[in-house]
Amino acid sequence: MILQAGGITHYYKNDLALDNVNFEAKKGEFIAIVGESGSGKSTLLSILSSLLLPSKGELFFEGKAYTLIKDIDAFRQKEVGFIFQFHYLIGYLTILENIKLAAINKNSTYIDTLFEQCGIEAIKHKYPDEISGGQRQRAAIVRALVNTPKIIFADEPTGNLDSRNSQTIYKLFKTLSKSGTTIIIATHDRHVSDYADKIIEVKDGKII
Ligand SMILES: Nc1ncnc2c1ncn2[C@@H]1O[C@H](COP(=O)(O)OP(=O)(O)OP(=O)(O)O)[C@@H](O)[C@H]1O
Ligand SMILES: [Mg+2]
Numbered sequence: 001m002i003l004q005a006g007g008i009t010h011y012y013k014n015d016l017a018l019d020n021v022n023f024e025a026k027k028g029e030f031i032a033i034v035g036e037s038g039s040g041k042s043t044l045l046s047i048l049s050s051l052l053l054p055s056k057g058e059l060f061f062e063g064k065a066y067t068l069i070k071d072i073d074a075f076r077q078k079e080v081g082f083i084f085q086f087h088y089l090i091g092y093l094t095i096l097e098n099i100k101l102a103a104i105n106k107n108s109t110y111i112d113t114l115f116e117q118c119g120i121e122a123i124k125h126k127y128p129d130e131i132s133g134g135q136r137q138r139a140a141i142v143r144a145l146v147n148t149p150k151i152i153f154a155d156e157p158t159g160n161l162d163s164r165n166s167q168t169i170y171k172l173f174k175t176l177s178k179s180g181t182t183i184i185i186a187t188h189d190r191h192v193s194d195y196a197d198k199i200i201e202v203k204d205g206k207i208i
Contacts, residue, residue, distance in 0.1 A: 001063070002027045002150060002182050003048060008057035010043055010205075017043045018054070019205040025151070030177035031184045032192040035202035041186035042155050044202060048184060049080055049153040062150075077104065081144030083154035087136045089128040095139045096124040103146040114142045118172060134165035141172065145181075152176070154185040163191065170195040 003025040010018040018040050025031055033041045046052035048059070050066055059066040061079070069075050076082075089098045099114075100106050115121040118138040123131045128139070137157060144152055152173075158166035166189060173183045174195045185192070193199055201208050 001025070002061065003184075004060040004063075005048060006058045008044070008047055008054050008059075010040075010047060010052070010057075011055045017205055018047070021057075021202075021205075021207050023048065023200070023207070025182050025184060027150075027182055028177050028180045029182055029198060030173055030196045031182075031198045031200060032196040033184070033186045033200050033202060034188070034190065034192070037188070039202045040205040041202055043205075045153055045155050045184065045186045049082060049151075050076060051082075078147055079150050081147070081149035081152040083137075083140050083144045083152065083157050085156040085159040087128070087140040089136060089139060089143075091128050094125050094127055095120070095131070095142075098128070098139065099124075099143050099146055102143045105147075111142075111146065114145050117175075118142050119168070134161050134168070137161060137165070137169060138172075141169070145176070149181070151182040151184065154183070156187055157185055158187065158189055166191065 001024055005021065005023040008018055008021040021044060033044060035041050043052065047054045050072060061069065093101065099111055103111065112121065115124055118141055120135050120138045120142070123135055128136055158169050161169070170192060177183045
């Protein structure tokens with residue numbers, strides 16, 4: 001098991017957002033968290049990815065408790081990749097410069113391979129506002145992959161894409177998961193069931 005979470009409960013002030021959630025992910029598994037707006041998907045994803053500390057509960061990465069990970073910054077930078085609904089690429093930098101900003105190892109052969117894999121090698125010298133939404137989203141995926149993370153977390157990665165672009169991204173996630181990267185995404189899009197290994201539904205802060 002690469003990731004295990006037990007008894008995760010989270011309150012925002014006095015409002016219960018997650019209620020005693022258990023979660024497990026195996027290496028190379030592609031898991032989709034689905035559910036209505038406000039059900040708790042983003043909260044769960046933020047907690048699983050170590051960005052948000054839960055009010056209660058335990059988390060383990062490769063059997064080690066998150067609270068025992070000495071350098072959480074290095075953990076977030078090296079072991080985990082994040083993709084958010086809004087890509088947060090820097091508008092003053094080209095796509096390649098954005099990627100290099102995030103990369104620990106600036107080796108361009110490896111970065112070029114990722115661009116090819118994501119099908120956006122042609123736009124690497126363009127600026128974020130010169131390319132399409134789908135290309136920006138794929139650029140954000142390249143950035144998430146650049147430090148060869150073991151797990152990728154994505155919150156609504158296809159939120160503003162049409163179905164053809166969404167499918168390209170799901171296919172890419174599927175390929176990545178087959179080569180051993182664990183993928184955990186939150187989405188409204190039920191079409192993800194054609195690609196994911198496991199679908200988890202959240203309702204009112206509980207897994208159903
Ligand atoms: N920063 C916050 N402060 C207070 N309440 C919050 C905060 N973030 C989320 N909530 C509340 O927690 C609950 C779960 O929200 P969450 O964002 O996890 O839902 P979601 O399933 O991701 O929804 P969506 O599909 O709209 O993104 C909701 O009731 C929401 O209003
Ligand atoms: Mg959300």
